[in-house]
Amino acid sequence: MAVTENQIKKVLSEIVHPETGNDIVSSGIVENIVIAENGATVTLFFRKRKDPFANSIKRQIITAVTENYPELEGKITVSIREEAPEQKKENDLKSITSTGNIKHTIAVASGKGGVGKSTVTANLAATLRDMGYKVGILDADIYGPSMPKMFSLEGYIPEGTTRDGRDYIIPAERDGIKISSIGFFISPDDALIWRGPMATTALKQLLHQTLWEELDFLLIDMPPGTGDVHLSVVGEIKVNGAVIVSTPQQVALADVRRGIHMFQTEGIDVPVLGIIENMAWFTPSELPENRYYIFGQGGARNLARTEGIDFLGDIPIIQSVMEGGESGTPAVSTNEEVKRYYRAIADGIVENLKK
Numbered sequence: 001m002a003v004t005e006n007q008i009k010k011v012l013s014e015i016v017h018p019e020t021g022n023d024i025v026s027s028g029i030v031e032n033i034v035i036a037e038n039g040a041t042v043t044l045f046f047r048k049r050k051d052p053f054a055n056s057i058k059r060q061i062i063t064a065v066t067e068n069y070p071e072l073e074g075k076i077t078v079s080i081r082e083e084a085p086e087q088k089k090e091n092d093l094k095s096i097t098s099t100g101n102i103k104h105t106i107a108v109a110s111g112k113g114g115v116g117k118s119t120v121t122a123n124l125a126a127t128l129r130d131m132g133y134k135v136g137i138l139d140a141d142i143y144g145p146s147m148p149k150m151f152s153l154e155g156y157i158p159e160g161t162t163r164d165g166r167d168y169i170i171p172a173e174r175d176g177i178k179i180s181s182i183g184f185f186i187s188p189d190d191a192l193i194w195r196g197p198m199a200t201t202a203l204k205q206l207l208h209q210t211l212w213e214e215l216d217f218l219l220i221d222m223p224p225g226t227g228d229v230h231l232s233v234v235g236e237i238k239v240n241g242a243v244i245v246s247t248p249q250q251v252a253l254a255d256v257r258r259g260i261h262m263f264q265t266e267g268i269d270v271p272v273l274g275i276i277e278n279m280a281w282f283t284p285s286e287l288p289e290n291r292y293y294i295f296g297q298g299g300a301r302n303l304a305r306t307e308g309i310d311f312l313g314d315i316p317i318i319q320s321v322m323e324g325g326e327s328g329t330p331a332v333s334t335n336e337e338v339k340r341y342y343r344a345i346a347d348g349i350v351e352n353l354k355k
């Protein structure tokens with residue numbers, strides 16, 4: 001027997017918009033359901049332009065419908081309509097200063113992907129928290145948001161709230177660290193070409209509408225390289241400093257240099273607080289005195305010298321660092337050696353911010 005419109009409507013009425021708390025059927029978001037021979041199409045209408053929850057609602061619909069009616073697997077299409085743009089709204093958004101109560105906003109950047117930028121962000125956040133600071137992380141890596149995984153927040157759907165007539169997104173919280181991720185709003189399965197512009201718009205909302213309350217540090221996990229997202233972040237909010245992560249490999253270093261120069265460009269003027277060399281060497285546990293410089297030695301330290309920026313410290317390859325990224329708890333919380341490396345780096349950052 002074919003699935004009916006009412007059956008689908010019933011499934012959809014269980015889904016709520018996190019910001020309003022109302023279900024999407026009775027609040028009018030579900031505009032239309034069409035059942036055809038080759039599948040079903042649901043049209044959603046959002047009164048708010050670029051509603052940051054649109055995409056997660058779309059994902060929930062596909063999951064819920066296929067869970068209830070497996071015969072619709074791969075045959076359900078969800079299209080999104082929204083209110084026509086209004087000039088005024090963009091200005092409204094900009095005037096919200098959700099980062100106004102944050103003492104230091106720091107971008108964590110890298111020339112290349114895979115050098116450990118997200119791992120460093122998570123561990124640095126946990127270290128600063130252990131030093132007594134109030135810390136938040138904004139995961140702006142639209143091409144590979146890792147914070148949901150690093151803090152066991154996969155599938156997390158943020159809630160919304162209203163304060164003084166304005167809509168805000170409430171960040172997640174893990175062990176005292178507030179976390180907001182572009183990964184809460186975009187699906188890794190969506191095509192990059194579509195995801196790019198959509199994610200940049202969602203990111204702007206995260207930058208302006210996340211209810212951070214008071215923070216000493218907001219660490220922004222940037223996408224690798226240099227690009228639109230970087231310009232968008234530094235253009236939208238005040239960034240007090242950038243920390244650059246690199247491995248010792250030369251190939252990584254050319255990109256790193258570009259990254260440093262981007263922050264230093266006139267008009268952007270974000271002070272580079274220093275460079276961190278990650279995966280600096282490997283020490284096997286059976287030979288604790290030995291250091292193997294697998295990716296070369298001291299590249300980032302030399303680069304810091306030639307660029308006239310600070311070298312903040314190095315972190316060797318340590319198995320528990322990788323495991324920490326998988327388990328949801330950053331390694332600094334479980335491993336004393338890792339803790340020491342990160343503490344030295346965090347001290348350097350705090351010191352450089354005073355200059």
Ligand code: ADP
Nearest residue numbers: 113114115116117118119316317318321322325
């Ligand atoms: P990026 O954010 O630069 O793309 P990630 O933080 O995702 O990089 O790190 C890439 C991989 O390397 C992850 O699997 C991570 O666990 C691992 N990794 C990062 N730093 C270390 C380290 N110091 N020791 C061991 N593994 C590490």
